[in-house]
Amino acid sequence: MYSYVARQPILDSKQKVVAYELLFRDGQSNSFPNIDPDKATSNILTNNHLTLGLDKITNGLPAYVNFHSDALVQHFPSFLSPDNIVIEILEDVQLTPELIDALTELKRKGYKLALDDHDFDARWQPILPLIDIIKVDVLALSIADIQCALATIEAKNITLLAEKVEDREQFEQLKQLGFTLFQGYFFAKPEMVKQRKVLTDKRNLISLIGETTQQKLNLPRITEIFASDPGLTYKLLRFINSAYYGLTQEISSLKHALVYIGEADLKRFISLLALSNLSQNKCTEITRLSLVRAKFCELLSEKQALQEEHQPKAFLTGLLSLVDGILDHDLEHVLEVLPLHVDIKSALLNQDNYLHQYLHLSQLVERGDWENASRFNIERGLPDECCFQSHQTALNWADSVLNRSSILL
Structure with a gap:
């Protein structure tokens, strides 16, 4: 299954591409579906940024992304680097004290x-000192109206x-009015980009939502839920690997x-996943x-009685050992x-290290390569019976993890 996003270039006055606006799509049809704007934004973040990163879609250029009220109040943009994103505030948001504080x-x-x-209405005055860019739909206003409206903006x-620029004459006139960035069919239509989704089980997500409603988080239970779902684990690691956490x-x-993520951000992460409603599929064999x-x-x-810290590392190694197949991308990438x-x-x-040895032995047993598995065990002083019992x-x-999940819905 794939996720879809359209990107439309934003150009400077010399028609050089300097950024892309990312537009949510729910299929190969290059048009915005009838969907809640917060859900659309959450889908872009979870199915693109939490997969391989928005910069892979924009070729390293900044991404303009629409955010509605709830996504802004919950600080969803904080998971993205300020260097790589421009936050677009949708025209129909209500300027509540909570939203102004978030901005x-x-x-x-x-x-x-x-x-x-932007409609140049006076209601935007309280946040104009915070604004870096004003986007104007140049098809909705005449050139004369735009010129008059620009005179009301005090911030220098x-x-x-300029959005929806459709011909060269418009382009030249808008440059004369002081526009320095441009977007529209005169330059390029939105281009569809697709990539494989990282699937997570909706039942696990429902369980996580239930856990985060408790007054005190049950960390062992939450760890157990993540341990049963490679997709959730992958997105959690991508979430941590953001500018918000310092990337170190x-x-x-x-x-x-x-x-490391902490209770508050864990709840925010889960709400982001829940809002995107990305889990409609049952567990696959690759998950098992x-x-x-x-x-x-x-x-x-x-069994080998190594350092206690090796056991969780070993678990995570096995859990992520097929992540390239889940994503359909090269493992190195x-x-x-x-x-x-x-x-x-x-x-x-x-x-070759101790973790790779466990993983290699697992692969030998999976293939039924008993001869090499036995030789591998002998070299490491591990009885065959112990190996096969462990498998x-x-x-x-x-199977018990997947069966427990199957009766939740």
Whole structure:
């Protein structure tokens, strides 16, 4: 299954592309569907930024993204780097004190704010000092009306962006009026981009929503839910690997990730996923195999009585061992956007270490390559019976996890 987004270039006065506006699509039809604007924004973030990153869609240029009231009040833009995004405030938002406070905080953090389809109404006056860019629909107003309206804007540091420019004459006239950014069919129509979705089980998401409504979070239960869903785990790691968290942390286990993110941001992360409603699909075989590998690697680490910290690393290694297949992207590229511990990354890239040994043994057993599996066990002092019992236990555990999920709905 794929996610779809349209990108439309934004150009400067020399017709050089300097940014892209990202527009939500729910299929291959290049038109905006009948969908709540907050849900559309959440889909763009979860199905694109939390997959491989918006910069992959924009070729490293800034992305203009529409945000409605709820998404702004919940500080969803904070998960994106201020250098890579322009926050478009939709024209029908209500300027509540909560929204103004949220915009003030985003501005303080260095985000650029744009007013979308600006109508020059006086109601926008309270936030004009925060605004960097005003977008004007040049088909909705005549050139004369635009000229008069611009005279009412007192701020001198606001950039003017003309939307829906359709011919050269318009383009030249708007440049004379002080517009320096342009967007419209004269330059390019929105271009469709698709990429494979990271699927998460809706039942797990419902369980997480239930857990976050409790007064005190049950961290072991939440860890268990994430441990049963590679898609959720991947999105959690992508969420942590953002400008909001400094891009420096190496995650070694699920518990580490959940403690690091903190209760408030964990709830915000789950609400972002819930709002996008991205989980409509049942668990697939690739999910089951990921779970089997995760538990198998964890059990082997436990059997060998290595350092206690190795067990959660082993679990996470197995859980993410098929993430390239889930995303349909090269593994090296995927690992670039995940804040994983170096031992886990090395193992996933087939570099020999203790974690890769567990993973390799898991793959031998999966293929029924008993001869090489037995030789592998002998070299490491691991009894064959222990290995095969661990694999059977892992199979039973994965099936029980999926069966528990299946009766939630």
